[in-house]
Amino acid sequence: MWDGIIVGGGLAGLLAGIRAAERGKRILMISEGVGSLTYSSGVIDFGNVAQLVRQDKHPYALLGESIVRNGADYFQAHFPDYHGKWREVQTVLTPLGSPRKAGFIPNGLNAQVLHDAHLIVLMAPEGMKDFFPKVTKANLERAYPQCVVKVHPFRLDAFESWHTLGKPVNGMDYTKYWRSASGTGALKGVVNSLNQELDEARSDPADPGKSVVVFPGLASAFSNSIKEVLSDLPFPVVEMTAFPPSASGHKLYDALKETFGALGGELMVGTGVKQVEIQGKRCHKIIVKSKGKDSEFSARSFVLATGGVFGGGIEVTPEASKEMVFGLPLYVPDEWTNSEFLGDQPYARIGIEVDRELRPIDSKLNEVILENVQVIGRMIAHWDPWVEHCGGGVSLASGWFAGETM
Numbered sequence: 001m002w003d004g005i006i007v008g009g010g011l012a013g014l015l016a017g018i019r020a021a022e023r024g025k026r027i028l029m030i031s032e033g034v035g036s037l038t039y040s041s042g043v044i045d046f047g048n049v050a051q052l053v054r055q056d057k058h059p060y061a062l063l064g065e066s067i068v069r070n071g072a073d074y075f076q077a078h079f080p081d082y083h084g085k086w087r088e089v090q091t092v093l094t095p096l097g098s099p100r101k102a103g104f105i106p107n108g109l110n111a112q113v114l115h116d117a118h119l120i121v122l123m124a125p126e127g128m129k130d131f132f133p134k135v136t137k138a139n140l141e142r143a144y145p146q147c148v149v150k151v152h153p154f155r156l157d158a159f160e161s162w163h164t165l166g167k168p169v170n171g172m173d174y175t176k177y178w179r180s181a182s183g184t185g186a187l188k189g190v191v192n193s194l195n196q197e198l199d200e201a202r203s204d205p206a207d208p209g210k211s212v213v214v215f216p217g218l219a220s221a222f223s224n225s226i227k228e229v230l231s232d233l234p235f236p237v238v239e240m241t242a243f244p245p246s247a248s249g250h251k252l253y254d255a256l257k258e259t260f261g262a263l264g265g266e267l268m269v270g271t272g273v274k275q276v277e278i279q280g281k282r283c284h285k286i287i288v289k290s291k292g293k294d295s296e297f298s299a300r301s302f303v304l305a306t307g308g309v310f311g312g313g314i315e316v317t318p319e320a321s322k323e324m325v326f327g328l329p330l331y332v333p334d335e336w337t338n339s340e341f342l343g344d345q346p347y348a349r350i351g352i353e354v355d356r357e358l359r360p361i362d363s364k365l366n367e368v369i370l371e372n373v374q375v376i377g378r379m380i381a382h383w384d385p386w387v388e389h390c391g392g393g394v395s396l397a398s399g400w401f402a403g404e405t406m
């Protein structure tokens with residue numbers, strides 16, 4: 001028998017698994033896919049914690065500020081490649097070069113230094129998919145009007161055959177290449193040529209200011225070789241976030257998975273739950289379909305971390321909405337959408353209502369439905385990651401709490 005089974009291996013599930021495994025629990029994680037981190041920029045936003053802890057039914061209000069903070073501190077202690085201070089915001093560049101506020105950010109993304117720059121050199125890997133140097137340059141000029149922005153195109157031999165075949169090269173391909181032995185050498189070549197150019201600019205009396213290089217598709221977090229190349233440079237490099245698939249999000253996912261495995265956690269990816277066995281108010285067993293056959297797993301406690309509508313944990317059809325593992329009742333707002341495109345969209349708040357222990361409740365009867373099941377991350381009702389900017393924060397807080405208490 002397992003101490004705990006976590007269904008869903010995204011940010012929330014993995015953090016819960018890491019904390020529980022670290023506490024000496026035998027944890028099995030069952031996940032159909034890799035989770036939404038691989039689409040996201042890898043940035044962890046917390047939103048306005050002071051305000052959200054006072055917002056009726058919000059996960060932060062149920063957990064309280066100290067638990068939100070514990071989740072954040074715990075994450076940062078395990079992943080020092082993430083920078084940021086509790087309740088302080090930082091600036092990162094969007095994939096189009098506009099600055100935006102963020103909570104914890106991967107190494108290399110801090111764009112604060114651009115405020116003091118006079119020259120921005122925008123690195124432009126030729127033919128990189130979903131990177132638009134002209135738009136990015138215009139946005140940088142708008143955001144940092146004190147700066148001259150120069151575009152520095154470059155082309156790599158490694159992708160010549162891709163260009164010839166018309167095969168797109170995206171940011172992930174560049175990141176993978178920079179991390180290889182030959183890629184690290186090529187990166188040194190690219191930045192050293194830039195070094196000479198910037199030396200000339202610095203010696204120009206008309207341009208005495210600080211030069212900063214903006215680099216898309218780099219993702220130095222979790223890569224000692226890239227960090228080493230960058231640390232030797234006499235100018236700061238600011239990395240950009242990327243459109244999905246995002247290298248930074250992928251690298252965080254890999255790091256979480258590795259940490260969970262290193263602590264003895266068992267992860268089955270590509271496996272969905274077929275059935276659960278419930279007696280009274282407790283779940284005893286989970287049946288999964290794996291490699292064409294059914295396998296049964298028993299545990300003392302269970303965590304549901306299946307990512308809401310986006311993650312696949314909630315199926316929405318025109319007729320009904322359904323929680324896919326335990327068949328738990330869902331909070332579904334009366335009004336589904338808001339005609340204001342960028343406004344608060346009620347459907348984002350769909351999810352399972354929980355008590356302060358994160359157990360699913362029947363809110364009409366005010367009763368816990370399953371005593372040994374906790375619900376975390378996007379599966380919890382009454383919050384909106386897009387409007388409240390707290391997607392990563394809720395996953396860390398609820399994931400940490402489940403890992404601490406399961």
Ligand SMILES: Cc1cc2nc3c(=O)[nH]c(=O)nc-3n(C[C@H](O)[C@H](O)[C@H](O)COP(=O)(O)OP(=O)(O)OC[C@H]3O[C@@H](n4cnc5c(N)ncnc54)[C@H](O)[C@@H]3O)c2cc1C
Pocket residue numbers: 007008009010011012013030031032033034035036037039040041042043044045046244271272273305306307308310311312313324325376377378379385389390391392393395
């Ligand atoms: C495009 C995008 C951009 C984002 N950008 C940001 C950002 O900039 N800042 C920020 O803070 N947050 C951002 N977020 C939100 C943040 O990434 C999510 O809130 C958070 O990752 C949700 O984590 P989760 O673990 O709850 O769900 P998920 O990451 O979705 O993980 C759910 C997991 O459950 C698995 N699963 C689903 N159903 C089953 C089943 N029946 N059986 C087994 N496994 C199952 C899925 O395969 C998946 O692995 C973004 C999200 C998206 C989608």
